[in-house]
Amino acid sequence: MLKFAQPTMDEATIQGVVEVLRSNWLASGPKVTEFEAALSASFGSRPTRVVTSATAAIEIALQVCGIGPGDEVITSSQSFFSAMNMIVKVGATPVFVDCDLDTRFIDLAQVEAAITPHTKAILPTYFPGALGDISALHALARRHRLRVIEDAALVQGSYWQGQPIGSFGDIATFSFHPNKNMTTIEGGAIVVADEDQARLVEVLRFHGIERLPDGTRDVSVAAGKFNMSDVSAVIGLHQLRQLPALLAHRAELAACYFQHLPALPGLRLPPHGTPQQSWNMFNVLISYEQFGHTRPSFRAALQEMGIGTGMSYEACHLTSVGKQYGYHEGQFPNTERIARETVTLPLHAAMTPTDVQHVCTAVGHVLRPA
Ligand SMILES: Cc1ncc(COP(=O)(O)O)c(C=O)c1O
Known part of the structure; x- marks a missing residue:
């Protein structure tokens, strides 16, 4: 069975985990510090702190920006549920x-139109393959004095105009879930602009605790507990070293999809990756009815041929939570079309180009015109 996503673990990583387990230091310790330093170096030396997930990183980012009751945050409905x-x-x-149909980048004209006196931040999501105009987004935010929290969960290793995502801007968050470009089992990172914010992240990820000069502790804010273990951090250190090779392999597989997927009206491929874009997923849009299929029947047909698929994403504004804010169907056509038509084909570093060709042949077989 070809899974649509899976992590890659080498022996050195497994050995590294064994060493940490034998060291008797399992919770946040020296490996977390080392991992944060290595990550920071990959993000242009910006202060970087690790937490237990990208979702935790987004929550903490919002708190770092002082966002709370009465504030509005503009975000793309076409995203994973974490931001919402x-x-x-x-x-x-x-x-x-709404978002752009191809790049899935947040629609900047709609962002501008949605700004009110209550708006505090913009929270865009980046999608693998091609980025939107990030410079224009930051310029817009600066004009309106808004914070920007970039949900970069899927695009670690992507570059915008020669700079790694995370190495510029305001705040960026990343995911190390096993389906992402690199993993720590569960985990995430938050990259901030200065050391003061990094210190606040440290407080917010660990009970709100601040150490007082007399050695006792105060709780300055009622916070949760999102610190990463050294076991996860050592996996992250090994994965980070392998990341360039893992990304190059993913890019080769994505190129193979473009080469071998059949050109069919009704099958919409992602935009060809702009240079230096990472490929966490390979998502296509399919007009299923044109081929006598529904999405479940298409996915079941591939499943029968030993090919797993995924779906990214449903429309946030049409979830029960989204609807509580008055959203309804018909408001964001691109997001709603993506939610109806999207399917994620297998793409991970354990695959070979031959696996991709097999998937392409299977897709062509299942999508014979009805
Ligand atoms: C765009 C996006 N943001 C955030 C997340 C949440 O990541 P995590 O599972 O690390 O919380 C995901 C997970 O898939 C995602 O796709």
Whole structure:
């Protein structure tokens, strides 16, 4: 069975985990510090802290920006649920806008139109393959004095105009879930602009605790517990070293998809990756009815041929939580079309180009015109 996503673990990583387990230091310790330093170096030396997931990183990012009740955060409905949920969790209001059909980048004209006196931040999501105009997004935010929290969960290793995502801007968050470009089992990172914000992240990820000069502890804010273990951090250190090779392999597989997927009206491929874009997923849009299929029947047909698929993403504004804010069907045509038509084909570093060709042949077989 070809899974649509899976992590790659080498023996050195497994050995590294064994060493940490034998060291008797399992929770946050020297490996976390080392991992944060290595990550920071990959993000242009910006202060970087690790947490237990990208979702935790987004929650903390919102808190670092002081966002809470009465505030609005503009975000793309075409995203994973984390951004919406964390905006709601800190007591703010998610304000959804549509995205570009190909790049899935947040629609900047709609962002500008959605700004009100209550708007505090823009929270865009980046999608693998091609990025939108990130410079224009930051310029817009600067004009309106808004914070920007980049949900970069899927695009670690992507570059915008020669600079790695995370190495510029305001705040960026990353995911190390096993389906991502690199993993720590579960985990995430938050990259901030200065050491003061990094210190606040440290407080917010660990009970709100601050150490007082007399050695006792105060709790300055009622915070949760999101610190990463050294076991996860050592996996991250090994994965980070392998990341360039893993990304190059993914890019080769994506190129193979472009070469071998059949050119069919009704099958929409992602935009050809702009140079230096990472490929976490390979998502296509399919007009299933044109081929006598529904999405479930298409996915079942591939499943029968030993090919797993995924779906990214549903429309956030049409979830039960989204609808509580008055959103309804018909508001964001691109997001809603993606939600109806998207399917994620297998793409991970354990695959070979022959695996990709096998998937392409299978897709062509299943999508014979009805
Ligand atoms: C765009 C995006 N943001 C955030 C997340 C959440 O990541 P995590 O599972 O590390 O919380 C995901 C997970 O798939 C994602 O796709």
